[in-house]
Amino acid sequence: MSGKESVSFKVMLVEDDEGFRRSLAGLLTSRFPSIVIGEAGDGAEALQKVKSFSPQLILMDIKLPGQSGLEVTRRIKALYPDIQVVMLTSFSRTEHAFRAERKGSLVL
Numbered sequence: 412m413s414g415k416e417s418v419s420f421k422v423m424l425v426e427d428d429e430g431f432r433r434s435l436a437g438l439l440t441s442r443f444p445s446i447v448i449g450e451a452g453d454g455a456e457a458l459q460k461v462k463s464f465s466p467q468l469i470l471m472d473i474k475l476p477g478q479s480g481l482e483v484t485r486r487i488k489a490l491y492p493d494i495q496v497v498m499l500t501s502f503s504r505t506e507h508a509f510r511a512e513r514k515g516s517l518v519l
Contacts, residue, residue: 418445419445419446419447420443420445420446420447420467420468421446421447421449421464421465421466421467421468422439422446422447422448422449422466422467422468422469422470423448423449423450423451423457423460423461423464423466423468423469423470424436424448424449424450424451424469424470425450425451425452425453425454425456425457425469425470425471425472425475425480425483426450426452426470426472426475426499427452427453427472427475427476428472429452432450432452435470436448436450449464449466453475453476453477453478454475454477454478454479454480454482454483455477455478457469457471457483457487458483458486458487461487461490461491461494466494467494467495468494468495468496468497469484469487469494469495469496469497470497470499471483471484471496471497471498471499472498472499472500473498473499473500474500480498480499481498484496484498
């Protein structure tokens with residue numbers, strides 16, 4: 412690798428609120444120039460894209476249309492145990508948050 416190449420870090424944002432998802436993507440890329448962002452608006456799209464995108468980290472909304480973020484996380488972790496998942500929620504420390512923590516996800 413030459414001195415000009417940088418190592419990229421792949422992050423997938425799974426969030427149904429497109430405005431929030433785009434804002435978060437913009438914030439992350441402005442702070443971390445070598446980051447590569449993948450986006451999904453729901454769990455089905457995330458499950459479809461995770462294989463081809465191969466993220467190292469997924470920022471997952473806990474409440475998604477269709478499947479919950481908890482269910483999507485369970486399915487992703489079963490297939491790709493090395494991918495780290497951080498659950499995003501605006502809820503207070505609910506039972507959802509405790510279940511996510513038991514599955515090995517960090518809840519913010």
